[in-house]
Amino acid sequence: MVKGVQIHSRVAPKAQEVILTDAALTFLATLHRTFEPTRKALLAARADQQRKWDSGAPLDFPPETASIRSEAAWHCAPPGPGLEDRRVEITGPTDRKMVINALNSGAKTFMADFEDSSAPTFANMINGQLNLRDAVRRQIDFESNGKQYKLGEKPAVLIVRPRGWHLDEPRVTVDNTPVSGSIFDFALYFFHNAHELIKRGSGPYFYLPKMEHYKEARLWNDIFLLSQSYLGIPHNTIRATVLIETLPAAFQMEEILFELRNHSSGLNCGRWDYIFSFIKKRRADRGAVLPDRKDVTMTVGFMDAYVRLLIQTCHRRKVAAMGGMSAQIPIKDDPQANEVAMNKVRADKLREVTAGHDGTWIAHPLIEQIARPIFDQHMPGPNQYHNRREEVRVAANDLLNTTVPGQITEAGVRENVATSLAYTAAWIGGNGCIPLNYLMEDAATAEITRVQLWQWVKYGARMETGEAVTAELVDQLVKELAPTVKKLAPGVKEADVGVAVEYLKGQVRKEWASEFLTSDLMPYLAMADGVPSKWQKASL
Structure with a gap:
């Protein structure tokens, strides 16, 4: 106390x-x-x-700290x-099996x-x-399905x-x-x-x-x-x-x-x-x-x-x-x-x-x-x-050079929608790291998918086919791909998929995309943890 x-x-x-x-x-x-x-x-x-x-x-180097950048004498700690x-x-989350395997990884x-x-x-x-x-x-140490996990000699x-x-x-x-x-x-x-x-x-x-x-x-x-x-x-x-x-x-x-x-x-x-x-x-x-x-x-x-x-x-x-x-x-x-x-x-x-x-x-x-x-x-x-x-x-x-070879493709839009839905639903369910299409996706990659979709809709960006990326197109893809989320991320709940659907549809319609999906969605975790409503900060 x-x-x-x-x-x-x-x-x-x-x-x-x-x-x-x-x-x-x-x-x-x-x-x-x-x-x-x-x-x-x-x-x-x-x-x-x-x-x-x-x-x-403009984004630029801070003028007030020019002397720090120009001074050659200072160094950091050994x-x-x-x-x-x-x-x-x-790298990886802090669940027990992951900690042991990572420390033993070499x-x-x-x-x-x-x-x-x-x-x-x-x-x-x-x-x-x-x-x-x-x-x-x-x-x-840890045991799963009869297998023992223990820390090695040189973690x-x-x-x-x-x-x-x-x-x-x-x-x-x-x-x-x-x-x-x-x-x-x-x-x-x-x-x-x-x-x-x-x-x-x-x-x-x-x-x-x-x-x-x-x-x-x-x-x-x-x-x-x-x-x-x-x-x-x-x-x-x-x-x-x-x-x-x-x-x-x-x-x-x-x-x-x-x-x-x-x-x-x-x-x-x-x-x-x-x-x-x-x-x-x-x-x-x-x-x-x-x-x-x-x-x-x-x-x-x-x-x-x-x-x-x-x-x-x-x-x-x-x-x-x-x-x-x-x-x-x-x-x-x-x-x-x-x-x-x-x-x-x-x-x-x-x-x-x-x-x-x-x-x-x-x-x-x-x-x-x-x-x-x-x-x-x-x-x-x-x-x-x-x-x-x-x-x-x-x-x-x-640092601001946006010359990036490539196009916005229908496949790229679809992948962003699918990844955003699957990761958001998994995160709400308590899983912050999921394999999708043989890539390990975490909040950072999910954030790219979210803000790219928002950016493309905001500025009416066109795919290689000439079709514009619109909120309605995103809605259509969300409707098509939402039923596949459980296959992409086994174990997610239907209700969490529903939250992910509404969240993404809302995001692409905002004047400015939210700063962080984790801030937006934290109230769901707090609610599940029994936190009184007074401390559940919602920004949806």
């Missing part, structure tokens, strides 16, 4: 006893009371800035123990995800904390991704205000595991998602400083890798590293969210309409510029420049199709390592056997910090 703290959902007795302890909740409340006003102000600043871009203000070599990082690190690959039901969030606590202590180094700044945690309030999902996820993991991680020769390591401004990185750094003091561990013990997955952040890579420099372990090309953000932030620009998402590859103008700038920035400041996700997963029942898919993975990883990346992301343990040999061959050392890419020159116009 911590003063001012209320939990608005039932939790298992073990979770209450081990995770939601009075001491942990007191720490959470301290972070909330100290930093929630700043978080709210930063989110309001995002909205203000978007209105300026909508009115024609890698934390176990982060010197990150050539292959596996990858150097495992990014345990409370964000885009996890639907934030309270059970998922709390059980994930239990699973990670057990994993840190090497006490995690991957653990990195945790909390939710983004935009998401509230409605199941927990402090002083009658919902806590930040970011702070909730960070606080519980850090409080329960920081000392144990340090004792075992590692440390509390994090991935920080969806930031749009260097002041949002400053907020994280302030949280790190207070948290380390609170637990009595040395300052600069935490390491954080920032995902550059919003268009505004691409113009502030140096500044973000500078704010976190004593806690930084690099930047990551969060490619799928970056495409989503590119469309969303340029929503008022008719010239920013993109073709089918399969054509928006890492070699097109704005994506290539973003990659080159990220590698140059990281290596200039002596931290890791991490590559992006290969969403392909093995195709077990079709060897020929599997070989085509795996060749795409090989080409993607070869592109990354030869460009200068220090590591890459995978979504399936078997892909480690493809990615690692490529990095082993082309990166004999632990990283490529020495590859300074000093020849790179990236201007603002390069």
Whole structure:
């Protein structure tokens, strides 16, 4: 019973006893009371800035921080123990079997995800904390259908991704205000595991998602400083890798590293969210309409510029420049199709390592056997910090270059509708990561499908056939494809498909697409968790 703290959902007795302890909740409340006003102000600043871009203000590098970008003398912290070599990082949600398999995958690190690959039901969030606590202590095991899963001798180094700044945690309030999902996820993991991680020769390591401004990185750094003091561990013990997955952040890579420099372990090309953000932030620009998402590859103008700038920035400041996700997963029942898919993975990883990346992301343990040999061959050392890419020159116009070969096709529209419906229905049902057409889809890829459909309808974009993409066309495809969702995503409920249908039909008719589907749909999870209506924030 911590003063001012209320939990608005039932939790298992073990979770209450081990995770939601009075001491942990007191720490959470301290972070909330100290930093929630700043978080709210930063989110309001995002909205203000978007209105300026909508009115024609240019996206550019901030003039007030030019001295940070030009100053060559500053560098970030050295890698934390176990982060010197990150050539292959596996990612995935925090369910028990996934945690064990990922830690045993052979990858150097495992990014345990409370964000885009996890639907934030309270059970998922709390059980994930239990699973990670057990994993840190090497006490995690699991049994399914008579098969035992146990941790191996040399598990991957653990990195945790909390939710983004935009998401509230409605199941927990402090002083009658919902806590930040970011702070909730960070606080519980850090409080329960920081000392144990340090004792075992590692440390509390994090991935920080969806930031749009260097002041949002400053907020994280302030949280790190207070948290380390609170637990009595040395300052600069935490390491954080920032995902550059919003268009505004691409113009502030140096500044973000500078704010976190004593806690930084690099930047990551969060490619799928970056495409989503590119469309969303340029929503008022008719010239920013993109073709089918399969054509928006890492070699097109704005994506290539973003990659080159990220590698140059990281290596200039002596931290890791991490590559992006290969969403392909093995195709077990079709060897020929599997070989085509795996060749795409090989080409993607070869592109990354030869460009200068220090590591890459995978979504399936078997892909480690493809990615690692490529990095082993082309990166004999632990990283490529020495590859300074000093020849790179990236201007603002390069990051905004919308020259993308490709077309909007009927197949592309259909695929976007099907993916949006299937993923949304699965997410509402508590599953944040689903295989579709042999790709591992999470919230980021679902967001691309949603905003592409909105963008095409908004600007009357025409398919290769000459037919315009209209709200009525989307309605027609929704009606046709909704009955197939249960086959695409087994286990989804009919009612959840119905919500997904109405949500997508409503989105393509909005003046501006919603910022995040996860924010829109969180009330459904809160309702299912028994949260009182007062704390269910609906924006549908």
